[in-house]
Amino acid sequence: MSHIVLGYDGSDFSVRALEWAIEEAELRRLPLLLAHAWQWPYGQAIEEAKGHLRKAAEHVLSHGAECARASSSGVRVDTDLYEGSAARRLVGLSGGAALVVVGSRGLSALPRAVVGSVAGYVAAHADCPVIVVRGPGPGPARTGPIVVADRAPGPAVLEFAFGEAALRQVRLTTSADLAGWAELYPGVRIGPGDEPATLMVTGRRQGTRFGAAGFLLQHAPCPVAVVAEP
Template identity: 35%
Template sequence: MAGVVVVGVDGSASALAAVETAAREARLRGASLKVVHAFMWPAMHVPLDPSPLGPPEGGLRTMVERLLAEAVERAVATAPGVEVTSSVVTGEALTVLEAQSRAAELVVVGSRGMGGFVGLMVGSTAVHLAAHGRCPVLVVRGDVRTEGPVVVGVDGSAPGGRAVDFAFREAELRGTTLVAVHAWTAWNAPVPEPQDPAEPYASPPGALAEAEERLLAEALAGHRELRPGVVVEPRVVHGPTREALIEAGRGAQLTVVGARGRGGFTGLLLGSVSQALLHHAPSPVAVERGG
């Protein structure tokens, strides 16, 4: 049974860019596309039909019908052959799209929507869904490309492993290289087992770097066996993770991260690295929360 890709629209330019990306994602997966608009006005008991004193084509209901029609038209033009449906759901955008994510294999949103605050680099809907969505969330931002590699941040954690699996599938679907980036510093790297029990805190030169290279190789091994057709470029970077992934994302089709990784604070649903990517990545970002 084919899955469904959901895209949220609100009439903004950012949402229309998300529609195009979502249509291509649906085509890659052999999935259908569902265009969803969260219509909050009925719950606020605001008149929806045209005013008797205004033009017949006015009114909130007509406005929503127009923006949905434009979004569907854009999707069909971008990916002919993909089944496209549209739906107006009463409620606030965050709640509506989180509910939609329960039955979707991917939810796509723009980085900014209508009503975003001036100067804010990413909208609250995108951040909320990345933290709470029940499926991977793709936030369309920066340069949208159909060529270039898929980039994934690898940290060896269980949530990070699910992000690696998603990234391998994305690279396989797109027929492109997967750049697997593992960044480390002396502050976030596990200390290797001491070779000399008399000096438990001493490590031989290069031991940390070797341990991090092993971590990356082990994190990729099982995924490489499952998808041997994916060409992988492993990169071990000695430096901050956020900067390493932002740099690797230049020219990429997609950057994939887990919602949280090793070293995250208990209770946080979205880690500092994934938040930084949502705000500053130069290309689209997918966050895999892992359930």
């Protein structure tokens, strides 16, 4: 768990995710890996045409890396260019990562459209926590609370939520039993905040349907962290 992975495609949604990923890398003092995947969408292709597409993909990734280096405070930025499925590549990279950050277009008419998107697929299958940054709007909030949105959060969810609250020096809001957790994180204030949430955190349990996480990926007013529970 030595770096942050960002899924980057040059869209407004991934640019906002880039802002969030840089902040996470700075707070955690970890390097950032920008990952971009490309693939020929029209069946059989001549190599020259595929070469042009690859060059375009290289340009997108290079530009993202330049932006990250220019706007961060000494974060090491590496890149990963992959031919194939973006969703599967990000899941593959999640095995050695502390966190994966992806952008999302936000509201969708159909739940299955969210779950079937790159962001939804990664959130449902990654080996590490995934933050889905919804919509292209302004950069990440810094002062609102971290909200545990799981009705019965497991230890992985609470550990991640407390960790984020400690890093960002903001409140933690939850209705869960926190016996023992407050002692582990004495610097974290617990209780509702006066400002909109910075981040909502929920769990994803293996062998079950996407459930509450899928609902939040559709409707939450802020970025959502999905944390795998045993």
